[in-house]
Amino acid sequence: MQPHHSSATLQPARHTVPDDAPPSLSRSDSLLDLTAIFAPQTRIAILERAPDSGISAYLDTLATRGELRLGLRCVIDAGTAPELKHWPAEAGRRALEEDIAFISGAYGELLGCARVGLRLEVLGSAMCPRFHVDHTGIRLxxxxxxxGTEWLDERYAxxxxLGAAAQGQADEDSGLICSARGIHRIAxxxxxxxxxxxxxxxxxxGLIHRSPVVSAALAPRVVLALDAIW
Structure with a gap:
């Protein structure tokens, strides 16, 4: 008698979350605490900051006027301010340039790099809507x-x-997400x-993350990404 073989594709068993699994996150309100990203178990380190009302008002005004379109991709020296010449030189632009200079300086000091690759993206839709992992070092x-970007706690992943193993299924259906409580959003x-x-x-x-859906009320989304250059 021949053994029976099912025509269905064999699927891995569902993942069980260990109660003692370490968290993926380090959260702080101090720049110094961002060094926690170097700990082996830490996949994301977050420094909470209050929104800058001047920058927010500037970007909202440009969006309302339809002038918030082109982003910027360039390489800068860490700690220098990029010139956003393609955006109107109104109140708020200088504050944004100076904030990017501050961020790139802190990032360069942390990673020990003199230059950074800068992307200031203006997005009308999610750039990377599926959960994925970046093949990079440490990205800001x-x-x-x-x-903000959504990320999945390792304890619930x-x-x-990931990727092709999902066979085209949505993240919420594939088995990648063990529990919705593992999904977090960066402020x-x-x-x-x-x-x-x-x-x-x-x-x-690498940290599992994805771009959020861009709602019509908040479009376009503006996000800064920095990568170290040695």
């Missing part, structure tokens, strides 16, 4: 307008369902350090 994100203006797969000793363990 700061959302100036709209909702089953990495076997606007917060500085977030995301550890990727390329960081030494972190292969296969």
């Amino acid at each position: 994100l700061c959302t100036y307008r709209g909702d 089953d990495r076997r369902w 606007p203006f917060a500085l977030a350090l995301l550890k990727g797969d390329a960081w030494q000793g972190n292969a296969g363990q």
Whole structure:
């Protein structure tokens, strides 16, 4: 008698969250505490900041007038202010440039790099809507307008369902997300350090994250991304 073989694709068993699993997050209100990102178990370090009303008002005004379109991609020396010449030189632009200078300086000092790759993205839709891992070292994100990046706590993730393994299923259906309570969103203006797969000793363990849906009321979304250049 021949053994029976099911035609259904074998699927990995569902992941069970260990009660003693370590958290992925370090949260603080001090720049010095961002060094926690270097701890092996830490995949994201967040520095909470209050929104800057001048920057917010400036971006909202440009969005209302339809002038918030082009972003910026360039390489700058850490601690220098990029010139946002393609945006009107009105109250708020200088504050944004100076804030980026402050952030890039702190990031450069933390990572020990003299130059950083800068992306100031203006997004009408989610750039990366599926949960994924970046093949980078440690990337800094700061959302100036709209909702912040969403990330999945390692305690509630089953990495076997990342990418092609999901077979096209939505993140919420594939088995990647063990519980919705593991999904978190970075607050606007917060500085977030995301550890990727390329960081030494972190292969296969980069932070799982995705871009949020951009609502019509908050479009476009404006987000800053910095990557170290050595």
